[in-house]
Amino acid sequence: MARSELLAGVRDVAPAVPPNVVLAVLFGATAVEVGITPAAATALSLFTFAGAAQMAAVELLRGDVALSVVLVTILLINLRYVIYSASLSLQVQDMSARWRAVFSYALFDINFALATARFEEQTPEKADGSFHRGWYYVGATAPLVGTFAGATLVGALAGRVIGEGLGLSFAIPLIFVALVVPRLTDRAAAATAAVAAGVAVVAAGLPFNAGLLVAAACGTAAGVVIERIDDADEDTEARST
Amino acid sequence: MSQLDPTTVWVLVVGLTVGTYLLRASFLLGAQYVGGLPPIAERVLPFVPTAVLAGLAAPSILLVDGTIAIGLDNPRLLAGAIAVVVAWRTENMLATVGVGMVAFWLFRWL
Numbered sequence: 073m074a075r076s077e078l079l080a081g082v083r084d085v086a087p088a089v090p091p092n093v094v095l096a097v098l099f100g101a102t103a104v105e106v107g108i109t110p111a112a113a114t115a116l117s118l119f120t121f122a123g124a125a126q127m128a129a130v131e132l133l134r135g136d137v138a139l140s141v142v143l144v145t146i147l148l149i150n151l152r153y154v155i156y157s158a159s160l161s162l163q164v165q166d167m168s169a170r171w172r173a174v175f176s177y178a179l180f181d182i183n184f185a186l187a188t189a190r191f192e193e194q195t196p197e198k199a200d201g202s203f204h205r206g207w208y209y210v211g212a213t214a215p216l217v218g219t220f221a222g223a224t225l226v227g228a229l230a231g232r233v234i235g236e237g238l239g240l241s242f243a244i245p246l247i248f249v250a251l252v253v254p255r256l257t258d259r260a261a262a263a264t265a266a267v268a269a270g271v272a273v274v275a276a277g278l279p280f281n282a283g284l285l286v287a288a289a290c291g292t293a294a295g296v297v298i299e300r301i302d303d304a305d306e307d308t309e310a311r312s313t
Numbered sequence: 314m315s316q317l318d319p320t321t322v323w324v325l326v327v328g329l330t331v332g333t334y335l336l337r338a339s340f341l342l343g344a345q346y347v348g349g350l351p352p353i354a355e356r357v358l359p360f361v362p363t364a365v366l367a368g369l370a371a372p373s374i375l376l377v378d379g380t381i382a383i384g385l386d387n388p389r390l391l392a393g394a395i396a397v398v399v400a401w402r403t404e405n406m407l408a409t410v411g412v413g414m415v416a417f418w419l420f421r422w423l
Binding site for chain 1: 317319321322323324325326328329330332333334336337338339340341342344349350354355356357358359360361362363364365366367368369370371372373374375376379381389392393396397400401404405406407409410413414417418421
């Protein structure tokens with residue numbers, strides 16, 4: 073029976089659902105402000121399930137930004153999924169292409185962390201069905217995506233009623249702050265954020281919002297360089313002691 | 314409300330859906346075509362989301378009508394600074410957004 077494993081996934085992901093619902097409501101409400109219809113907003117949540125990238129799309133569409141720049145920017149934010157894909161693929165490479173296509177749907181920070189941790193513990197499948205990687209993933213993913221899409225629709229319909237008076241759109245940069253600040257755990261990450269933020273502000277006037285892409289490139293380069301310097305310092309210290 | 318035409322919106326939906334699925338499927342479905350993750354990608358990729366998100370947030374907080382506004386008359390800057398402190402101390406998304414929005418409403422009203 074796949075049922076017990078499905079339920080294990082649901083149980084593990086449950087704590088992540090309420091904050092996700094709040095994010096989805098905010099996304100829906102701000103998306104209709106820039107002219108995305110409730111149906112399109114819900115489709116984005118259901119098919120892409122990438123909160124930060126969806127918020128970035130809204131933020132960019134608020135300015136008069138070329139669609140190509142919007143697409144490039146949000147795919148850059150989603151580049152981390154390539155790392156998740158590479159990492160998870162090592163644990164499920166023996167499974168069918170059909171299951172691997174399922175794993176490729178809605179792979180996200182939370183279900184990635186849950187799945188890789190659980191597959192580390194036990195693998196492969198048990199004959200009695202008490203453990204199945206695929207059904208665990210479905211259990212850990214479906215509640216997240218379902219509530220996210222539903223809450224997006226609620227937020228979008230509510231957003232049409234409340235309008236722009238509340239200034240809800242300011243929640244989007246605040247969400248980015250909440251995502252970035254906890255990642256600033258070393259000098260390299262801090263340099264990345266500081267350089268990207270500084271360049272983005274200075275280059276904000278560039279056409280097509282290309283300033284953001286320049287800022288992202290400069291910030292990333294700064295992070296890579298500082299990390300290299302710090303790694304080299306550590307090596308020297310290790311050798312001298 | 315701004316006027317986005319429906320075609321633009323649906324191009325966005327389809328583009329983001331297909332693009333994101335391809336990124337997620339890159340190794341899960343395409344490992345035999347793409348080989349391993351090159352070491353340079355492993356070094357660079359972890360920094361990209363931080364850079365993009367910081368680059369998105371900063372102008373929304375620091376710029377008013379396209380010019381840098383550092384002063385007590387910019388409610389976004391004051392609320393943003395408070396949100397940074399809350400995010401740093403709590404690492405909690407809802408607390409950060411909640412406190413930041415209340416601060417924004419307060420400073421805007423003052």
